[in-house]
C-alpha cells in the first residue's frame with residue numbers, strides 16, 4: 074500500500090519547503106521506490122493561472138495543461154514522475170467541488186460544514202492525486218501543505234491530514250515539519266524558540282511531527298538540536314540541519330548525509346535498497362566547478378525584479394550550463410529600461426533571451442532588444458511572447474509592415490501579425506472557441522502538444538522529427554502573413570498538424586535566432602539538460618569565443 078509523508082511548514086514562508094520535499098522524494102526514488110508528490114494550496118483562487126507572477130511567482134504548466142503552483146516544477150525537476158492536474162489543488166477547488174455537491178443535494182439536507190465536509194473533500198482530493206500516479210500504486214506519496222502552520226486558511230488542511238493519517242494508520246504516515254532557526258548576529262546565536270513555538274502550534278492542531286527539518290543559514294550545532302529535541306519530543310537524530318546550500322541540487326545530499334531517508338523508511342516500515350545519489354553529486358560538481366568558463370545571457374523581460382517569476386527558465390539555463398560544463402550568468406534587464414535608455418545595456422552579452430509574458434508593458438523594449446540581436450548576429454531565443462515579439466520586429470523592420478503588432482497590444486493595428494484565433498483544436502482534438510471577451514482563466518492553449526519539425530532546419534538539428542512541448546498562451550502568429558515572412562528569410566520550422574499554427578521560427582543568415590511558441594523550460598531537468606537550451610548555450614559559447622578571437626586579432 075501507499076505510504077504517506079506529509080510536509081508542513083512553520084515560522085515563515087519561503088524556506089524552501091517544496092525543495093526539501095522534492096529532495097526527500099528524489100532520495101527515495103534513488104532507493105528504487107515509486108514516488109509521487111502533491112501540493113495543497115490553502116488560498117481561495119481556483120488555480121494560480123490568473124495570479125500575478127509578482128505575487129505568486131511562475132505558473133507551472135503540466136503536460137495535461139493544468140496551471141499549477143511553481144513547486145510542481147521543482148517536483149518534476151527532482152523526480153521522474155510527471156505531475157498532472159490532480160497533483161495540485163487549492164481551497165478554491167475544494168469549495169467549488171463541495172458547493173457543486175451541495176447544489177446537487179448530495180449532502181441529503183445536512184448542514185454542510187468545514188468538518189467533516191471540507192476536510193473529507195480534502196482527503197478525497199489527496200487520494201485522487203495519489204491514485205493518479207504509478208497506475209494507482211505509488212510506494213510513497215509526499216504531500217506538501219502550502220503556507221505556514223497557524224494560518225487560519227491552512228487549518229482545514231492540517232486537520233484533514235491528521236484525519237487521513239488516522240485512517241491509513243499512523244505506521245503508514247510520516248509527518249515532517251520544516252522550520253526556521255534564525256541567526257541573531259548581535260547575540261552570535263542560532264535561535265530555536267521560533268521552532269519550539271511552531272511545533273507547539275502544530276501539536277495544538279493535532280499533528281505530532283516525526284521529523285523536523287530546521288532551516289538556517291549555517292549548520293545547526295548539536296547543542297541546539299538537543300534543545301529542539303527536548304522541547305518538541307522529536308528524537309535528536311530526527312532533528313535535521315538544513316543549512317543554506319550552494320545550489321538547490323545539493324539538498325538531497327545534505328538530507329541523505331543526515332540519514333533522512335533511513336529515518337523516513339524506518340517510520341513507514343519500508344525496506345528499500347540503499348540510496349544512490351551519484352547523479353546529484355555529479356550535478357553539484359559541474360555546477361560548482363565548470364571547466365568551460367562562463368557566458369552572459371541578457372534576459373529582457375517584464376518581471377525581472379522578482380526571481381521566482383521565471384523559475385523554470387532560470388533553472389533550465391542552469392541545467393544547460395551543467396550539461397555544457399559552463400557557468401551561465403544571467404543579466405536581468407527590465408524591458409522598460411530599454412524603452413527609456415536604449416540597447417546599450419546589451420553591449421558585450423553573449424546571447425539575448427526574451428521570455429514569456431502577458432500585457433503591453435515592456436513589449437516595445439523587447440522588440441528593440443530583438444532588433445539588436447538580429448542585426449548584430451547575437452544568439453537569440455524568444456519564448457512565447459518572445460517569439461511573438463520577434464515576429465512583430467521582423468514584420469516591421471524586414472518586411473516593411475509599419476505598425477505591425479499583436480492584437481493583444483494594439484487592437485487596431487494595420488498589420489495584426491500576431492492575433493487571436495477564434496477556433497482551434499486542443500490537445501485532445503476537441504474544437505475550442507474563444508474571442509476577446511472570453512474568460513481569462515481557462516481560455517488559453519495549454520499543455521503538451523506534439524508536432525512535426527521541418528527537415529533541414531536548426532530546429533530539426535535540435536529536436537529531430539518531432540517536438541512535444543507545453544503551451545500557455547492565447548495569441549498566435551497570424552498565418553496570413555507567413556508567406557511574406559518566408560520570402561524575406563524567416564523559416565517556420567514547426568507547425569501544428571491540424572491548424573497549421575506556427576510553433577517554431579528561425580532566421581537564415583544568423584548564427585542562432587530561434588523563436589518558440591511553447592515553453593521549453595517546463596521540461597528541462599538537471600540530470601540531462603534540455604536540447605534547446607543546450608543548443609542555445611552552445612551558441613552563446615561560440616559567440617563568446619568569436620568575440621575573443623576578434624579582439625585578439627585586433628590587438
Ligand code: GLN
Nearest residue numbers: 429430457458546547548
Ligand atoms: N501574451 C501572449 C499570449 O497570450 C504570450 C503568452 C506567454 O508568453 N506565455 O499569447
